[in-house]
Amino acid sequence: MKTGKYITDARRTVSLLILATMLGSLGGCGVYSFTGASISADTKTISIQRFPNNAMTVEPTLSQKFTDALRDKFSNETNLTLMNKGGDLQIEGSITGYRTSPVAIQVDETPAMTRLTITVSVTFENTIDDSESFKSNFSRFVDYPSTQNLNDVQEMLIDQINEMLVQDIFDKSVVNW
Numbered sequence: 368m369k370t371g372k373y374i375t376d377a378r379r380t381v382s383l384l385i386l387a388t389m390l391g392s393l394g395g396c397g398v399y400s401f402t403g404a405s406i407s408a409d410t411k412t413i414s415i416q417r418f419p420n421n422a423m424t425v426e427p428t429l430s431q432k433f434t435d436a437l438r439d440k441f442s443n444e445t446n447l448t449l450m451n452k453g454g455d456l457q458i459e460g461s462i463t464g465y466r467t468s469p470v471a472i473q474v475d476e477t478p479a480m481t482r483l484t485i486t487v488s489v490t491f492e493n494t495i496d497d498s499e500s501f502k503s504n505f506s507r508f509v510d511y512p513s514t515q516n517l518n519d520v521q522e523m524l525i526d527q528i529n530e531m532l533v534q535d536i537f538d539k540s541v542v543n544w
Contacts, residue, residue, distance in 0.1 A: 404445050404541040410495050413447040414454035418487060422465040429462060429525060433487070436529045440537050456540065460489040463504070467517060470510055477513070483521075484508040485528045491540050503539065507531040 415438050420430040437458065442449050447456065464486030469478030486506040493499040507528045511520050 404537075406445060406447065406541050407495055410455045410493075411448060412450045412454040413441050413445070413456040413458070414450045414452050415441065416452075416457075416459040418460055418462055420462040420465070422462050422486075424465045426465055426521070426525065428522075429465060429485070432525060433462060433485075433529050433532070436533045437536065440533045441541075444537070445541065455494050457492040457494065458489065458536070458540065460487055462486070463488050464506065469513070479513060480510045481513045481517070482508045482510050483517070483524045483528065485525070485532065487532055487536075489536055491536075499540075501539065505532050505535045507535070 415434065417434045418430055418437070420426065438449060441447055447454075462485065464484060466484055468482050468484065469480075470482045471478060471480040473479050484506060485508070486504060488502075488504050490502045491500055509524045509527050511517075511524060517524075
């Protein structure tokens with residue numbers, strides 16, 4: 368029975384050595400996290416400006432909710448220090464679209480579902496490595512039953528869409544797979 372225990376211990380030791388070697392080989396390339404972020408060790412700060420709502424339809428709380436969600440994502444999932452302006456990484460932009468549209472038209476030509484779509488325009492500047500800078504539009508949507516009033520589900524839908532948009536921006540900005 369002792370032989371089995373030694374084999375298990377040996378496998379565990381080999382596994383830990385392999386893991387340590389793999390992690391050590393990543394050390395020279397940048398700072399990695401379990402979120403997938405790959406940020407240069409020279410990059411210490413980030414500034415995220417308020418995203419004004421320039422959409423045709425303005426939802427009053429959307430600008431603040433989106434900006435806060437983006438700031439929270441970078442604060443919680445990276446070691447970057449959030450600054451008001453002038454970060455090593457700089458994100459700014461605006462909300463350019465907020466609209467509902469009918470989808471899943473039924474036989475009687477009424478929509479079974481309605482789609483809420485939010486679009487943001489983002490400018491990302493990496494002052495350490497300009498080749499990683501970009502300007503891009505991001506758009507996400509969520510469908511909800513047309514029998515529901517938008518005012519009743521709007522806050523929940525905005526939170527869901529913001530989460531997807533923020534993840535897309537985070538991935539394009541600092542996840543370099």
